[in-house]
Amino acid sequence: MNYILDYIELDSIDTESAPFSFSYGFNISHLVDSIQQVGLINPPILKKAKDSFVLIAGYKRVLALKKLRWSRVEGLIILEDIPPLKCLLINLHDNINTRKLNEVEKAILISKLAEYMKPEQVIENYFSLLDLPKYMPMYNLYIWIANSLSKKIKDRLASGDISLKTVRFMYENEIPCDDIEIYGDLMSKLKFSFNEQMQLIEYTQDICRKEGIKLKQLFEEKEVKDIIESKSLTNRDKSKKILNLFRKKNFPKLYHAEDVFKKRVQRLNLPSGVELKAPPYFESPYYKLEIAFRDGHELKRKLLDTINTEGIELVGDPWKE
């Protein structure tokens, strides 16, 4: 490739369109710091346009320099007229060797590659490079992320507030865009683990489908609002309470059974270190007794105390009187 290293005015570099960049959700302050300390190590790669230079690689570096109010930068200027796909690939390899792309960046890159080749080729030639499994639904997911998600949700995905698994779940379940925004807002306000994010979506979508209401309506219900707007609860408490509320709405009979069982066991006054456990969802007919003990004497004593616990014979399925 024919190129020269030369100094160029920063103002002459077009950072508005950045057609080959797929950087997203970055914070340039670290880069600014590093340039301040050791200067610019890697020159940006550019090609000449009519009255300006088009950035091929080094978008963040140029932004950092502009922030530092540099006026000139030494850039690697490609002299020949290389096709856009090649520019995109130069930028890809410039990035992929030095850092991991976030999910939104992968999505932008895939959608840009898709402008130049068939989906099958994108998958075959680039998915391994991006650490992605080679199959069409994955491609479709990333195209959807690039083209259909709002900036707000993309920001949260790029920052890791929302997991890819959650986004994929929303995609596969064809969650409407309005709903995705609502989830995005809630997930940024309250703290949900990735598993809880999925549960939240599943519970609420099920409730809306069963009750024939919109998600917005569900979130406007008083008991939901009371939790979200509570001044006394921490964000973590709020997320737990919200999930619990939606679980109760979704599984009223199971929830009630668990509650009755818990209360019955509490009333039993079992010896300390002795626990009675219900089978998952009460599906198996077998309950379990767990006893913590130090030696045979203690075991014998606890067993006898357990047997003699008043009301122990009433333990059983909570829906039976």
Added chain:
Amino acid sequence: MEGIKIKRIIVEPEAYSYPFTQRILKKLQGIQVCNKIENNSDIDYVPYDPKKDVLHLLIYKGDFLKPCPGTKEYICCKYQILNIATNCPLDCSYCILQAYFNHPYLRVFVNIEEGLKEVLKIIDSKKDEIFRVGTGEFTDSLALDPITEWSDILIPHFSSRKNVILELKTKTANIKRVLSLPYRERIIMSWSLNSPFICSHEEHRAVSLRKRIEAAAICQREGFVTGFHFDPLIIHKNWKEEYLKTIELMDKYLDPSKIIWISLGSFRYMPELKNIIIKRHKKSIVLNGEFIKGIDGKMRYFKPIRIELYSYMYENLSKWYNDLGLYLCMESDDVWSESFGWSPKDSNGLKRFLDNRVVKFYG
């Protein structure tokens, strides 16, 4: 062809020479035929586009007779499936087949006549065992019968043996071919039933509940023993009144003494099916219940809900006639006891119960 429209036929090269293939091609003259699957993208999105108007004729290389894929965690009736085809031209929203097979099209196995010989060898080699065989697990037994003429192929062989019954389970009224044959012995004509609401709202392309029961009544009059399957029972608005309507219709048209068995099973599904139902059947209500993950990994109603469903059906069906051979499909011993007041205890016990019904009806 009695409601089933075939738009394309795919014939695998090695399937061509079979007389079964030739008969079908003759019958469906004028319909586009291709020699193999031409477009792989056809297969990519199977669950969402099952292509129920394409007939795929191929050779089946596995065993034609297979035990029902029950799970050891629940009591199974030890039924044997005669695998004549996979996928179904009807389109019930809850159909497990949507998630079960990873291929589209109505796959019909053209080497059935060869396969049948092997099946009969197995049956004949175990004279002391009663084989309850059915074709209605991976497809509807009669939906394609006007095209495939399965009944002509199968019925004579099963009807003439003493240690087997063949159950043809359907949601259609395609009984013409069966009635035209001179065989009645050991052929059980069965219908899947549900509430009138579920039949019309969820069982797309199937005939109405009334038509099913009328067809069953004709078969009874023509000398057939009948069976019924309330599977899946589904919780829906006014489900008690709705299921009662079905029992009332049965009472109006059917002779209960000619019913060998009625199975009850509540809606259960592999987790993957949920998405497919949501996407393919936007108006479906079948998912609107309290589903928990069962011991076999499938989703099913929370236990007390199932018990309520079964007890209600048991009570009302038994009121109609107290010897209907009622049994539960894939349930646990405790659910049996609580719903029916007795339990076969395990799969062998249930097999014995159903085999005894066979003996009672056919000797």
